[in-house]
Amino acid sequence: MRHIHRNTCAALGAVVFMLGAAACGGGDPKSDPSPSPTVSPSTTSSPSPTSEAWKNQYTPAQLKAYDAALARWNEYEQQSEPIWARGKATQAAANLFKEYFPSPAWQAQYRRLASYEQVDVKVNGTPGIYWSKATKISDNGLSVEITQCVDNTQIKVTQHGKPAKPVKAQQKPNIRILSLSKPKGYDWLVYGIQDASSGRPKSCTP
Numbered sequence: 001m002r003h004i005h006r007n008t009c010a011a012l013g014a015v016v017f018m019l020g021a022a023a024c025g026g027g028d029p030k031s032d033p034s035p036s037p038t039v040s041p042s043t044t045s046s047p048s049p050t051s052e053a054w055k056n057q058y059t060p061a062q063l064k065a066y067d068a069a070l071a072r073w074n075e076y077e078q079q080s081e082p083i084w085a086r087g088k089a090t091q092a093a094a095n096l097f098k099e100y101f102p103s104p105a106w107q108a109q110y111r112r113l114a115s116y117e118q119v120d121v122k123v124n125g126t127p128g129i130y131w132s133k134a135t136k137i138s139d140n141g142l143s144v145e146i147t148q149c150v151d152n153t154q155i156k157v158t159q160h161g162k163p164a165k166p167v168k169a170q171q172k173p174n175i176r177i178l179s180l181s182k183p184k185g186y187d188w189l190v191y192g193i194q195d196a197s198s199g200r201p202k203s204c205t206p
Helices: 054-059 060-086 091-100 105-118
Strands: 123-124 128-137 143-151 157-160 175-181 189-194
Touching: 054 128, 060 091, 060 105, 060 123, 060 128, 060 143, 060 175, 091 105, 105 123
Parallel strands: none
Antiparallel strands: 123 157, 128 143, 143 175, 175 189
16 A cells, blocks of 8 residues: 655645745745734634624724635635646646745745655645634734634545545644735735644634
């Protein structure tokens, strides 16, 4: 029986990873557009997943920023899914990562894809989303943190055309935290992702 390479196994359940907040080099944005922003605080007691009460702590302009950031993330997931499903580190893949991530994060995405190609790993599908809400939005609306409850069982991973062993931590609903910022002259970019593949999965109520 063929086994997944040790360096790849820990990440097979998802295509996302922890990203550094710093960006540098080339024509990419070099820093978060809103350093040390004033952030609207999260409530200490979270509302039920279906409640819209969390919106009450933000202004219409902040909620508009949240909607734009979430739409941008959703766009990335849909655009990148075929790339991870093919499992080929092509120039087109590099161009897509560069469009949605700052440097050096987009290069890290590309290297991960290349490592998958080396061991013939393919990742099909995207997580199901039970709910999403903003947990931080900067006053200027240029930085947004989004918390989601996701179903990773909809992601199917194969190696050499055969199903890979599921990652146990991802077989139940888990929290995913997305950090997006909008640097001057750029669309929304993904600066951080924390999910079940980050080492400390946190379960959630669908």
